[in-house]
Amino acid sequence: MRVRASDVAWVVGGAVLFVLVWQAVVVVGGFRPFVLPSPFSVATRFVEAWRDGTMEPHVATTLGEIALGFAAGAATGLVVGYLLARSRMAERLLSPYIVAAQATPVLAVAPLLALWFGTGLLSKVIICALIVFFPIAVSTMVGIRSVDAELLEMCRAFRATPSQVLAKVEVPGALPSILGGFRVGVTLAVIGAIVGEWAGGERGLGVLINLARGSLFDTPLLFATLATIALIGIALYMAVVLLERRLVGARG
Amino acid sequence: MRRLTSLALATMLLAAACSGGGSPGPSVPPVSPSPSVPASALTPTKLTVGLGYIPSVQFAQFYLAQQAGYYRDAGLDVTFQNKIDPDLITLVGQGAVDIGIADGTSVIPAVSQGIPVRYVATIYAQFPNVVYARESSGIRTAGDLKSRKLGTPGKFGSSWIMLQALLGSAGLTTNDVSIQLYPDFGQGAALQQGAVDAATGFINNEPVQLEQSGTPATLLKVDSIVPLPGNGLIASSDGIQAKSTPLKAFVAATLRAMNDVIADPQKGLDAAVAAVPELGKDRALQLAILKATIDTWQSAYTKAHGLGAIDRDGWTKTVAFMTGLPDHPVARQVSVDELVSEALLPK
Known part of the structure; x- marks a missing residue:
């Protein structure tokens, strides 16, 4: 490329x-710096926070939560999305709950999850997974349903096993749609981790935002943290785009 | 042509951004009526007042001053807004809120970061954040907290500062205690259920509720260790100059209402219930909370110097203590003169 x-x-x-x-x-x-700092002061604070070791442990924690949460949410989304595409009964049974879960604000659910599962890694992974699940489940469902019916008919005619149909026809056919879901999901995973950290935690970029805002009143550090979160989101999105180009080729 | 279009688009974006879009430009201080004309003779001066996040009986003095007409008689048209501490301090510094109640230990880091606010009147003369435990836990002193489970909302803010001071007095640090985080302030429930041995809380809230439920509580207070400044009224540096007359009138009316509530807590409770009807569901509990609140309004210092008086010596000690904390909440050295102002207090 x-x-x-x-x-x-x-x-x-x-x-x-x-x-x-x-x-x-x-x-x-x-504007005074505590309301809107200049890009120079944010850049200076950004460099300082990385140099003095403020940022690193928080970034490592958030990245770990994102990785685990995205993996859990994506795996569940792929399985459920496939079920929704192939089983009318599963769709009727599960769709209302999936849509209701998606419509419920994660900000309202996060404190409950922290209460049930503690303020450690598990609750953050669950929050991340919940927010990632929906776009990947839907994109998988749409992708699988869009697989060429004639190709599937041909597979049946050649007596292909279900795993052969999945590996040779359905997954390749649905991949562009699934990876589109991944693009959305991976950026939502960043939000999920931050929301999870706001619901409680000792480390992570969400915690650093709270510290900068509520304890240190350090607005440039707040902006530097937001910039770090944005950069993580961009990097992860680009990683999915690169994966997509490798697996299905460039679009357009 | 494409380059021209791009240039035009960039210019439009810059122009739109530079127009400000009605955003709050804080560079010009707000205009106030002439101090030579009595405020009550004019159209009432509008004041936006920031209280704590949740309307509560702890703000009874403000509700009473409003309902009894103390603010109106002083020529003020007061509107209350409920905000959390960090938001409120920033809004006061920006001039969007005229005066508000904020934690003294938050004012120090805020001023050190250049937020132009001053603490202008003490409301809580005793630091309201405490560590409390069930009496049956055997915890009697800060030293007894070693290796015990302690619930707190987070490792920041006034409770965290108080905890570090308290543990430091026994030669302990927060690493010597098993900290359990309850970001939604569930540490009180956790204590009642036995999930933690002790918890941070407000002397006029969680421990009162614990006692009301029939469980005797032990309180560990920080005042004798470091006299941390409790919640008080804050105003912006510009506001103290530009709105001196109405702000002075507001402080005087509020202190008058505090004296009324101290003399007759029932009066304060009635005002709080009138302002927040939900509080009327359990008047006994609310009265207990109010009485505990009233206790914190007064100290030896305020008894000698009057309600609202600011203990500068306490502030000096607090600045020294907070400057030495490991998480460096104070960004630069600040003097007490930068933090407090007695200009709005009654003479």
């Missing part, structure tokens, strides 16, 4: 424009 210079230029140009607009808002609006 080659990266074109013009693509890089657009990304860098967009970032420069974003920083310029931010700085203009700070200067023209006359």
Whole structure:
């Protein structure tokens, strides 16, 4: 996969424009640093927080939660999505609960999960998994249903086993849709981890946000933490895009 | 052509952002009526007042001053807003809230980070955050907490600062205690169920509820170790100058109502129930909470200097203590003059 210079230029140009607009808002609006810090002070605090070791343990904790939560949510979403696609009974039975679970704000559920499962890793993994589950289940269901019916008919004609049909026809056919769900799911996993940490925890970027905001009143550190979260989200999204390009090729 | 379009788009974005979009530009202090004209003779001066997160009987003095017309007679039109401490301090510093009640131990890190607020009147003359335990737990002193399970909402904020001071007095650190986190303030329930041996709480809330349920409680207080400043009224540095007259009137009216509630707690309870009818469901409990609250309003210092008086010596000791804490809540050295102002207190 080659990266074109013009693509890089657009990304860098967009970032420069974003920083310029931010700085203009700070200067023209006359905002004091505790309301809206300048990009320079945030960048300085960002570097300082990484250098003095403030950021690292929190990032490691959040990444661990994201990895486990995404793995659990994606695995469950794939299985349930397949069931929904292939079993009308499963769809009728499960759909109302799945939609209801998705419609319930995770912010309201998170404290309950922390109460039931403690404020350790487990509750955060569950929160992450819950939020990741829905887009992957739905994208899997849509992907499996969109598999060419004639191909499936042909498999039956050649007496292919269910595992052969799954591996050779259904998964390859549904992969673009499933990976689309992964793109959404992986960014939601970041949100899930942060929400889980807000519901209780000793470490993690969500905890650092609370510390910066509620205990230290360090607005530049708050922004530096938000920037770190955004960078993690972008990195994970790009990882899925790269995986997608490798498995199904570039779109468009 | 594409380059021109891009340039135009970028210019539009910059222009839109620079226009501010009606966002709160805090650089100009708000205009106040001339101090030479009595406020009551004019249209009432609007004041936005920030109270704690949840409307409660602990704010009885504010409700009473509102209902008894003390604020109105002082030429004020007061609106209450309930906010959590960090939000409130920032909003007061920004000028979006005129005056509010905030924790003294939060004011120190906030000012050290450049948030322009001052603590202008003491409400809780004794630090309200305590460690409490069931009497049957055998916990009598801070030293008894060693290796015991202690529930607290999180490793930050005033309770965490108090806990470090308390444990430090017994030569312990928070590592010597098994800390159990209850971010939704479930540590009180955990204590009642025996899941923890002790918990942090507010002297006028959880321990009162425990006692009311028939379980005697032991309290470990921090005041004799480090006189941490409790909740008090804060105003912005600009506001103290620009709205001096109405803010002084507000403080005086509030202190008057505090004296009324001290003299007759029932009056305070009635005002709180009128403001928050849900509190009327268990008046006995609410009265007990109010009486415990009243106790914290007064100390030897306020008895000598009057309600609302600010103990500068206590603030000096607290700054020194917080500056030495391992999680560095104080970003830079701050003087007590930067933290407190007696300008709004009655002479």
